Amino acid sequence: MDFYITILGCSAALPTATRQCSSQVVNIDGYNLLIDCGEGTQNQIRRYRIKLQSMSDIFISHLHGDHFFGLPGLLSSMHLCGRTEPVNIYAPKGIRKILTHLFNASGAKLSFELVYHEIETQEPILLLENKKCKVFTFPLVHSVPTYGFLIEEQPSLPNLKSGVRKTYNLSPADILKIKIGEGYTTEEGRFIPSSALTKPARPPKKYAYCCDTLFDESFIPHIKDVDLLCFDCTFDSSLTYIANDKLHGTSVSAAMAAKAANAKQLLLTHFSARYNDVDSLVDEAKTIFPNTLAAYDGMRIKLGL
Numbered sequence: 001m002d003f004y005i006t007i008l009g010c011s012a013a014l015p016t017a018t019r020q021c022s023s024q025v026v027n028i029d030g031y032n033l034l035i036d037c038g039e040g041t042q043n044q045i046r047r048y049r050i051k052l053q054s055m056s057d058i059f060i061s062h063l064h065g066d067h068f069f070g071l072p073g074l075l076s077s078m079h080l081c082g083r084t085e086p087v088n089i090y091a092p093k094g095i096r097k098i099l100t101h102l103f104n105a106s107g108a109k110l111s112f113e114l115v116y117h118e119i120e121t122q123e124p125i126l127l128l129e130n131k132k133c134k135v136f137t138f139p140l141v142h143s144v145p146t147y148g149f150l151i152e153e154q155p156s157l158p159n160l161k162s163g164v165r166k167t168y169n170l171s172p173a174d175i176l177k178i179k180i181g182e183g184y185t186t187e188e189g190r191f192i193p194s195s196a197l198t199k200p201a202r203p204p205k206k207y208a209y210c211c212d213t214l215f216d217e218s219f220i221p222h223i224k225d226v227d228l229l230c231f232d233c234t235f236d237s238s239l240t241y242i243a244n245d246k247l248h249g250t251s252v253s254a255a256m257a258a259k260a261a262n263a264k265q266l267l268l269t270h271f272s273a274r275y276n277d278v279d280s281l282v283d284e285a286k287t288i289f290p291n292t293l294a295a296y297d298g299m300r301i302k303l304g305l
């Protein structure tokens with residue numbers, strides 16, 4: 001099962017010539033969901049050849065403009081392109097009022113339903129579960145209510161033990177029954193339980209998105225052992241005093257979060273426009289957490305390699 005992230009924007013509040021504001025598409029075995037929708041997101045969706053109508057579930061971390069000002073434009077384009085399927089919007093409380101007012105004021109009547117799932121929680125909660133994944137949310141530490149997201153793929157079916165297929169001359173239908181736990185009955189009428197014929201599949205892959213936020217121990221248990229952690233890296237460590245004042249992450253705090261969470265890999269994002277290139281931020285993070293990468297617009301990163 002493929003699980004990868006496409007970065008549409010990795011700039012902080014100000015876009016630059018090479019970085020747009022926050023947005024990314026998570027793809028799990030062909031299912032797309034959108035996380036954050038900064039200004040220009042729909043242009044990036046076009047640029048990186050993602051199907052405009054493929055995203056029925058949109059997750060917004062918080063109601064600062066660089067994370068959701070692209071939403072009205074994206075939804076309007078979906079309407080203009082004839083969408084009829086509903087779009088689910090998972091966002092902090094207040095999003096319904098903002099979008100309702102905006103569309104009413106402009107006289108727009110969308111051709112599809114917007115289904116609001118307003119988030120207001122102090123505890124981690126399950127927001128969505130479908131055949132491909134579960135999406136959990138949990139509070140971060142920023143200047144307005146802000147939420148992180150944990151996306152966990154659904155477990156795969158177990159694998160057959162080696163030699164089993166040949167020994168019993170299994171058909172594809174037999175194999176499916178065994179994998180879903182129904183066992184197998186031999187030609188002689190002997191029943192063999194699935195547990196004797198299978199070995200567990202690999203653990204489900206997990207991706208966490210924490211932006212914008214300070215590093216704080218409170219949310220580390222919710223992102224434990226993720227395959228990839230995407231974390232706010234607005235500043236380098238020499239500007240920690242500004243990061244603390246504005247409640248943002250730094251290269252060092254992002255690396256500390258990845259280490260504390262026992263993540264397999266760290267992806268830095270949300271870079272201040274003051275950085276033309278972010279190599280020095282990656283180098284700083286690597287001193288604490290070696291398996292660190294910097295996001296860039298158009299990056300496609302696969303989990304679990």
Ligand SMILES: [Zn+2]
Nearest residue numbers: 012013066212
């Ligand atoms: Zn931001």
